[in-house]
Amino acid sequence: MTELTVGEVVAERTTHLTRDSLVRYAGASGDFNPIHYRDDIARSVGLPGVLAHGMLTMGIAVQPVIDWLGDRGWVSDYQVRFTRPVLVPAEGVATVTVVAKVGAVEEGAARIDLTVTFDDATVLGKAQVRVAFA
Amino acid sequence: MPVNPDLVGRAFPPVAPYLVGREKVREFARAVFATSPLNHDPAAALAAGYADVVAPPTFPVVVQEATLAQLLAEPDAGIDFSRVVHGDQRFSYSRPVVAGDELTATLVVTSVKTLGGNAMVTAESTMVDPGGAHVVTAISTLVVRADD
Numbered sequence: 005m006t007e008l009t010v011g012e013v014v015a016e017r018t019t020h021l022t023r024d025s026l027v028r029y030a031g032a033s034g035d036f037n038p039i040h041y042r043d044d045i046a047r048s049v050g051l052p053g054v055l056a057h058g059m060l061t062m063g064i065a066v067q068p069v070i071d072w073l074g075d076r077g078w079v080s081d082y083q084v085r086f087t088r089p090v091l092v093p094a095e096g097v098a099t100v101t102v103v104a105k106v107g108a109v110e111e112g113a114a115r116i117d118l119t120v121t122f123d124d125a126t127v128l129g130k131a132q133v134r135v136a137f138a
Numbered sequence: 139m140p141v142n143p144d145l146v147g148r149a150f151p152p153v154a155p156y157l158v159g160r161e162k163v164r165e166f167a168r169a170v171f172a173t174s175p176l177n178h179d180p181a182a183a184l185a186a187g188y189a190d191v192v193a194p195p196t197f198p199v200v201v202q203e204a205t206l207a208q209l210l211a212e213p214d215a216g217i218d219f220s221r222v223v224h225g226d227q228r229f230s231y232s233r234p235v236v237a238g239d240e241l242t243a244t245l246v247v248t249s250v251k252t253l254g255g256n257a258m259v260t261a262e263s264t265m266v267d268p269g270g271a272h273v274v275t276a277i278s279t280l281v282v283r284a285d286d
Contacts, residue, residue, distance in 0.1 A: 059227065
């Protein structure tokens with residue numbers, strides 16, 4: 005993996021989230037907070053509408069890195085800051101875009117920095133994946 | 139009631155061991171749009187040197203949840219759940235989680251900070267295997283919004 009260059013884009017992906025995606029994630033994760041599936045409750049706490057679980061956004065954002073990595077290594081550290089919500093309409097989709105770039109290269113490891121965008125704004129801050137090569 | 143600054147350093151009792159099931163890993167993988175064969179196909183995982191399907195990096199949140207519930211239920215914590223927003227999340231691994239793992243999680247509060255009336259509580263849930271070896275630590279910072 006010595007050919008990795010800082011700043012190089014290693015993966016990109018666009019994911020379309022629907023309300024179905026949120027219900028599926030609620031069941032899989034056990035996070036049944038109704039702000040992730042009921043507009044009336046989301047609005048009652050001051051939100052513009054139903055939003056994706058932050059952990060769902062974090063979960064999908066790392067996937068292009070997983071596919072790029074394949075069986076050459078594993079994720080040893082993954083961190084994000086939740087900076088903006090991803091609003092998911094009752095009809096239609098919320099489009100989340102991920103660009104994964106090499107942030108740092110070390111002996112047998114690399115830091116991949118993610119830029120995660122929804123509605124022309126970044127939704128995750130300091131989104132960093134550390135990969136260890138097998 | 140404001141968040142109790144004396145929470146810093148408080149350790150909670152370990153929660154009941156969590157057995158990572160193959161179908162739970164697959165269900166979670168589908169929910170986060172994971173398509174890697176390592177997350178779904180035991181034969182592919184075995185060929186890559188894993189005992190069974192590999193859990194996606196954010197899977198330990200499922201195990202962490204019970205530990206955060208302990209913190210939120212602590213009578214003197216002063217954390218009003220209706221005012222809690224997820225600020226930061228991190229997973230630091232010693233090795234990947236695979237189906238068949240049994241993880242025991244223990245939560246420690248590592249930081250309580252106040253900023254502009256909001257409180258930021260950082261808690262680390264350390265997960266070990268039955269032999270006590272570290273597998274992964276899930277670290278969450280919860281932002282508790284100030285009273286209106």
